Amino acid sequence: MATYIIGYLLIILVVAFVVFVELVGHKVIFVNNARIQTIFGHPLLRYSLRRIGSAIISILLAITATFFLIRFKVDANGGLDFCKKVVTNWDKMNETIAWAQCAATKANLGITENWFVDLFTYFFNILPFPKTICVSSFESVVDEITGSVQYYEVLTGCRTTVMYLGRAFFITAANGEFVTDVIFSKMGVSFEVGIIAVLVEIFLGYPMGMMMARRKDGIFDRIGNAYIISIDAIPGVAYYYIWMVILCTLIGLPRKYEAGNFLTLLAPALTMGFTGMAGIALWVRRYMLDEFNSDYVKFARSKGLSENRILAVHILRNAIVPLVRSIPAAVLGALLGTFYLEKIYVIPGVGGLLVDANDKSDFYVLQGIIIVSALISVVSYLLGDIVTAVIDPRISFSKE
Amino acid sequence: MAEEREKILEVKNLSVGFLSHGKKMHVIRDVSLDVYKGETLAIVGESGSGKSVFTKTFTGMLDVNGFIDPKSSIKFHGEEISKKKTTKEWAGIRGKRIATIFQDPMTSLNPLLTIGYQIMEVLRLHHGLSKQEAKEEAINLLRKVRIPEPEKRIKDYPFQYSGGMRQRVVIAIALACRPEILICDEPTTALDVTVQAQILQLIKELQQEYNWTTIFITHDLGVVANIADRIAVMYGGQIVEYGTAEDIFYEPAHPYTWALLSSLPQLGSKDEPLVYIKGNPPSFNTEIIGDAFAIRNEYAMKIDYVMDPPMFQISDTHFAKTWLLDKNAPKVEKPLIIQNLRARMKQAAKDLKREVGDYDEK
Ligand SMILES: Nc1ncnc2c1ncn2[C@@H]1O[C@H](COP(=O)(O)OP(=O)(O)O)[C@@H](O)[C@H]1O
Numbered sequence: 001m002a003t004y005i006i007g008y009l010l011i012i013l014v015v016a017f018v019v020f021v022e023l024v025g026h027k028v029i030f031v032n033n034a035r036i037q038t039i040f041g042h043p044l045l046r047y048s049l050r051r052i053g054s055a056i057i058s059i060l061l062a063i064t065a066t067f068f069l070i071r072f073k074v075d076a077n078g079g080l081d082f083c084k085k086v087v088t089n090w091d092k093m094n095e096t097i098a099w100a101q102c103a104a105t106k107a108n109l110g111i112t113e114n115w116f117v118d119l120f121t122y123f124f125n126i127l128p129f130p131k132t133i134c135v136s137s138f139e140s141v142v143d144e145i146t147g148s149v150q151y152y153e154v155l156t157g158c159r160t161t162v163m164y165l166g167r168a169f170f171i172t173a174a175n176g177e178f179v180t181d182v183i184f185s186k187m188g189v190s191f192e193v194g195i196i197a198v199l200v201e202i203f204l205g206y207p208m209g210m211m212m213a214r215r216k217d218g219i220f221d222r223i224g225n226a227y228i229i230s231i232d233a234i235p236g237v238a239y240y241y242i243w244m245v246i247l248c249t250l251i252g253l254p255r256k257y258e259a260g261n262f263l264t265l266l267a268p269a270l271t272m273g274f275t276g277m278a279g280i281a282l283w284v285r286r287y288m289l290d291e292f293n294s295d296y297v298k299f300a301r302s303k304g305l306s307e308n309r310i311l312a313v314h315i316l317r318n319a320i321v322p323l324v325r326s327i328p329a330a331v332l333g334a335l336l337g338t339f340y341l342e343k344i345y346v347i348p349g350v351g352g353l354l355v356d357a358n359d360k361s362d363f364y365v366l367q368g369i370i371i372v373s374a375l376i377s378v379v380s381y382l383l384g385d386i387v388t389a390v391i392d393p394r395i396s397f398s399k400e
Numbered sequence: 401m402a403e404e405r406e407k408i409l410e411v412k413n414l415s416v417g418f419l420s421h422g423k424k425m426h427v428i429r430d431v432s433l434d435v436y437k438g439e440t441l442a443i444v445g446e447s448g449s450g451k452s453v454f455t456k457t458f459t460g461m462l463d464v465n466g467f468i469d470p471k472s473s474i475k476f477h478g479e480e481i482s483k484k485k486t487t488k489e490w491a492g493i494r495g496k497r498i499a500t501i502f503q504d505p506m507t508s509l510n511p512l513l514t515i516g517y518q519i520m521e522v523l524r525l526h527h528g529l530s531k532q533e534a535k536e537e538a539i540n541l542l543r544k545v546r547i548p549e550p551e552k553r554i555k556d557y558p559f560q561y562s563g564g565m566r567q568r569v570v571i572a573i574a575l576a577c578r579p580e581i582l583i584c585d586e587p588t589t590a591l592d593v594t595v596q597a598q599i600l601q602l603i604k605e606l607q608q609e610y611n612w613t614t615i616f617i618t619h620d621l622g623v624v625a626n627i628a629d630r631i632a633v634m635y636g637g638q639i640v641e642y643g644t645a646e647d648i649f650y651e652p653a654h655p656y657t658w659a660l661l662s663s664l665p666q667l668g669s670k671d672e673p674l675v676y677i678k679g680n681p682p683s684f685n686t687e688i689i690g691d692a693f694a695i696r697n698e699y700a701m702k703i704d705y706v707m708d709p710p711m712f713q714i715s716d717t718h719f720a721k722t723w724l725l726d727k728n729a730p731k732v733e734k735p736l737i738i739q740n741l742r743a744r745m746k747q748a749a750k751d752l753k754r755e756v757g758d759y760d761e762k
Pocket residue numbers: 418419420427445446447448449450451452453454463464465466684
């Protein structure tokens with residue numbers, strides 16, 4: 001009970017805060033208090049809240065849409081297709097028993113006849129406030145004599161969680177695992193590889209682009225361009241294989257992922273990093289060349305500044321501003337992994353999970369991944385905007 | 401201007417080319433010109449005539465595909481500077497002794513750095529001021545170019561300034577350099593008329609106070625009437641006529657100068673149609689044979705199509721590069737509209753004075 005009260009209080013507080021910020025921002029209240037005006041009326045704060053607000057709405061719409069799509073699939077053909085998929089040995093079973101088992105499974109998943117009730121239950125469960133979720137298992141038992149089916153409900157346990165995304169039934173060995181647990185553990189694996197890859201991309205991509213721009217048409221620029229073009233021309237998967245051959249077969253790095261073995265992260269991380277850095281170098285080079293040709297760099301040069309100073313103060317800074325926006329997306333995107341990479345290096349990450357969940361119709365997992373990816377992209381765009389606003393004085397988030 | 405004055409810059413046989421698509425094209429063609437200490441020299445010509453390229457060679461600011469012909473010479477205080485290449489070699493001259501203000505104030509300032517920073521940067525580099533000293537000096541300079549509340553506005557970013565204000569900041573930066581020569585490359589072209597007049601007035605006043613040498617580039621003869629001591633007219637990569645402002649306005653000798661003067665909008669009266677120069681400036685893609693202006697010149701003679709005219713001396717101060725001055729050339733009358741230019745100029749100046757209050761007559 002207490003958790004519910006805390007939860008609702010939290011929601012009320014959030015709503016009140018948003019309303020307060022809007023009122024201050026529109027100069028309805030606290031008009032004369034400069035401090036409150038600057039803190040709560042800050043355009044960036046209001047902008048962020050609006051962004052979060054509209055993001056929540058789009059996430060809700062996305063959830064609703066996918067929810068109905070999936071439910072449509074579950075109920076299609078009188079539910080036969082779905083049941084055949086979830087009940088192993090459907091064809092060899094007695095039909096009544098098979099149907100009963102399917103019904104038990106549905107009960108386990110929290111599927112009732114009423115789509116809307118299910119949807120709202122789902123919505124309530126993903127509201128981020130602490131709530132106690134009790135889960136039970138349904139078993140169907142057929143009475144040999146009467147032929148009637150009876151359910152036994154076994155309470156498996158209760159647990160307090162912030163966000164409940166349902167349970168996974170078909171993709172893991174441990175039946176009924178919380179979807180959040182499944183996704184987070186997979187994310188951990190994807191992130192291990194992804195974050196190294198992002199670091200490689202950034203710490204190699206930026207200097208590569210800079211050096212290419214510094215001596216345009218020089219030997220380094222030519223090699224770099226050739227690399228970038230080849231990455232562009234060859235499909236990503238093929239490129240991953242090429243790097244796999246170089247890193248594993250030729251250099252001898254271990255190929256298969258092993259939990260807890262750092263060495264096994266290297267090959268996939270470098271594969272992704274070396275591929276991704278081309279894109280970064282391409283943009284760094286492009287933006288820097290734009291800067292080289294800009295009037296203010298020419299003016300800076302005509303002021304008599306040294307080349308190094310021009311490069312450090314006037315070119316790099318300006319060239320990097322438009323690129324910084326994408327860094328949060330890259331870092332947070334590492335949480336979601338890359339399917340082909342995970343396939344090549346046998347990494348049990350999110351990329352594989354998505355495909356697996358789709359194949360096996362584990363729709364809470366599918367839905368969970370969609371929500372988490374949406375959240376990640378919302379947060380990374382917001383962070384990108386905030387970082388950009390902090391370093392670029394021209395940006396103001398007020399309406400005009 | 402009869403007395404001998406110190407030459408601050410001597411340009412001799414300057415040729416500048418660009419390498420583009422594997423082809424060389426010469427954009428400045430054998431130009432010689434002296435600049436005297438303390439004077440205001442205006443360089444006038446249609447856009448594309450090579451004014452910017454010409455003056456860029458004084459600070460080594462040519463684009464990377466540009467090159468100066470080896471037989472050219474540019475002497476600054478007697479020192480040969482045309483062979484300098486790298487920024488290192490130019491250190492001490494570029495910015496510090498010869499500063500440039502460019503055309504577009506909207507894009508001349510770095511959008512991500514404060515106004516104050518961009519001025520202080522120069523002060524610290526060229527004059528070794530400390531941060532605090534530089535800040536005080538920057539405020540002074542902003543006050544000098546009449547930015548209101550400079551103590552506050554020093555923390556602003558360029559986007560918070562209007563075009564005219566930005567050009568004032570650019571001028572403040574040039575002031576911060578304390579140069580001997582200030583090159584103003586069409587500093588008012590991008591501004592609207594009243595702001596133009598204010599900026600010109602400011603440049604003129606500062607010139608009187610600091611007594612530097614100004615090279616003022618414009619495609620508009622009307623703009624220079626008020627500030628130039630001497631005028632050089634540029635066409636197709638050559639200086640086709642130069643002399644004192646008096647020489648050029650009242651005794652113009654080159655048909656191109658005539659055309660430029662005739663097309664001054666300030667001179668047109670209501671009942672006469674505005675005159676403009678027909679045709680296009682020459683393209684540098686193919687080699688120019690003869691007088692570059694010949695094809696657009698109604699006074700052109702046969703020889704203009706075959707031989708480039710030499711520079712004829714008209715007086716101590718006045719030179720023009722046209723075959724019309726050759727002793728064998730027929731006598732021609734300059735266009736009617738500029739024959740009584742003196743009277744028209746007086747009228748125009750009066751009109752201008754009425755329009756822009758503080759704009760004084762030469
Ligand atoms: N980097 C360059 N490469 C090739 N041509 C150039 C370059 N810079 C200028 N030019 C050419 O030189 C000529 C003179 O240009 P410019 O000096 O800018 O004229 P303006 O008199 O308008 O200042 C123009 O025809 C222009 O196209």
